[in-house]
Amino acid sequence: MAEVIEGLDAVTVHVTDIQRARKFYAQVLGLKEVSFNEKASRAAFAIPGTTTQLTMHIQVEGEGGRPPGTVSGLVFSHPDPVAACAEIRKRGGSIVDEPQAFSNPFATGVRGTFADPDGNEFLLRHIKSTSK
Numbered sequence: 001m002a003e004v005i006e007g008l009d010a011v012t013v014h015v016t017d018i019q020r021a022r023k024f025y026a027q028v029l030g031l032k033e034v035s036f037n038e039k040a041s042r043a044a045f046a047i048p049g050t051t052t053q054l055t056m057h058i059q060v061e062g063e064g065g066r067p068p069g070t071v072s073g074l075v076f077s078h079p080d081p082v083a084a085c086a087e088i089r090k091r092g093g094s095i096v097d098e099p100q101a102f103s104n105p106f107a108t109g110v111r112g113t114f115a116d117p118d119g120n121e122f123l124l125r126h127i128k129s130t131s132k
Helices: 018-028 081-090
Strands: 010-015 032-037 042-046 053-058 074-077 094-103 107-115 121-130
Touching: 010 018, 018 032, 018 042, 018 053, 081 094, 081 107, 081 121
Parallel strands: 010 053, 074 121
Antiparallel strands: 032 042, 042 053, 094 107, 107 121
């Protein structure tokens, strides 16, 4: 059977204010903006350590997809989520779930959750060990 998925180019979130989103992703998260189309209200940021881009735009009527503020399940990594979440808060970001240790049958580590200005939520975690 032929492969259905061959890679991940981008992850897109819908936002209500593109300028506010650009400021958050650049200044609070420190991501590098790689493109911006003012007319289309679209921006793209590089995700460190990957070739995948985090893109955002204002959702137009009838477009489909998740509305602003309803994205969750995207996981970013950092060797120290406690320090990273503290820095996000210091830069004006919102921490939804304070970083804490976790353990499950698959892994142990530390994780916390932050949100962008629209309420889209992102997990920030560090895996200390994995089970096979």
